[in-house]
Amino acid sequence: xxxxxxxxxxALVDTEVGVSPWHQITQSQVNKFAEATGDHQWIHVDVERxxxxxxxxxxxxxxxxxxxxxxxxxxxxxxxxxxxxxxGCNKVRFTNMVPVGSRVRLRQKCLHVEARAGGKQVVMESTxxxxxxxxxxxxxxxxxxxxxx
Numbered sequence: 030x031x032x033x034x035x036x037x038x039x040a041l042v043d044t045e046v047g048v049s050p051w052h053q054i055t056q057s058q059v060n061k062f063a064e065a066t067g068d069h070q071w072i073h074v075d076v077e078r079x080x081x082x083x084x085x086x087x088x089x090x091x092x093x094x095x096x097x098x099x100x101x102x103x104x105x106x107x108x109x110x111x112x113x114x115x116x117g118c119n120k121v122r123f124t125n126m127v128p129v130g131s132r133v134r135l136r137q138k139c140l141h142v143e144a145r146a147g148g149k150q151v152v153m154e155s156t157x158x159x160x161x162x163x164x165x166x167x168x169x170x171x172x173x174x175x176x177x178x
Contacts, residue, residue: 085128100135
């Protein structure tokens, strides 16, 4: 895990911040996400049909995107902060399906840091990769604001 001081965030611009460990997508995780969001489309939750027609059930795109906070916390920790908030995303694209049982990881590059709202707004190019696949599952510009302490 990379440790970065709040005062030094600007030094990350145009650099690869890091890569998270692999995280396995399970059917239980997909089912819980379906329950939480009400998205019970068969490609996610009907294991028999999805296996027959697609080879395996497929994780929700938004489940994949929702892994950003957990995976990014495994890449970098900013020291000397009071708090950090997720501010949103730009240009979110789901570029490949994630079959249940796959392992994914996050690769982040810092695109921009600027003073904002009493803190610093950090824009990362966040790419969720699938083990063994050339094309990633998701690419997004994730935005957070961290407040110095």
